Amino acid sequence: MAKRLSAEIKEKITLLYDNGNGLDISKIAQQIGVSYQAIYSLTRIKQRTNPETGKLFESRNEYNDYLIRQRTNPETGKLFESRNEYKDYHIRQRTNPETGKLFASENEYNDYLIRQRTNPETGKLGKLFESLTEYNDYHSRQRTNPETGKLFESLTEYDDYHIRQRTNPKTRKLFASRTEYNDYHERQRTSRPENQELSDLIKKRLKELGRNQSWLAEEIEVTKQRVSQYVQGKSFPKEDVLQKLYSSLEVPYKTLEDFLDDRNTE
Incomplete structure (x- = not known):
């Protein structure tokens, strides 16, 4: 994962680039020790206009999202509507080594990747996670429950806590429980x-x-x-x-x- 640039480094890059009137990107990269791509994202991309808004792109993510939506989805013959649709399509062009068949969905792909990782709780045995659920359960139990000051005991407790931090649009109050949350979303889905x-x-x-x-x-x-x-x-x-x-x-x-x-x- 790329290292996040500090505000100080970003400011230095901006000053050295000087809206294209200063140093070349490659020279800035050598001088500061930051990748060419990272500097490009902070400089040239932000000088390009987003044809959809008529304004300059605000970030590399916005720029990439725009480019993706100019590509055609071979399955539909229409342009991709989002980065998620694009990602899901390309994942389903990859072969699952366990089955020899293409991955059916992003969930299946993620589940496969998770099961290649070692569960730290298995100690010297070094066993791999058996599922995405087991992986999520492990990581939720490494986090502190703000209500108790102790680690969450399970994925269920972790999910319940976060659900109760969300506002019910109908009542404008926080959801009181997972049941209330699920009931609300089920009604929303069936009304579509x-x-x-x-x-x-x-x-x-x-x-x-x-x-x-x-x-x-x-x-x-x-x-x-x-x-x-x-x-x-x-x-x-x-x-x-x-x-x-x-x-x-x-x-x-x-x-x-x-x-x-x-x-x-x-």
């Missing part, structure tokens, strides 16, 4: 137009085809629980799963954008 639209479609087509949710789960390679969430309007599939779902139900493919457009024209 695209979720309800897909739910109605799945139920209609399964009935017409004489099929059930278990069959659909096998066809699109997800769990029965996941299909149940689609049917209840609690979840909306990613593009790759959505394509499989439409193919299995024998209906023309629609993107999330299409769902919203259809709803807006009603």
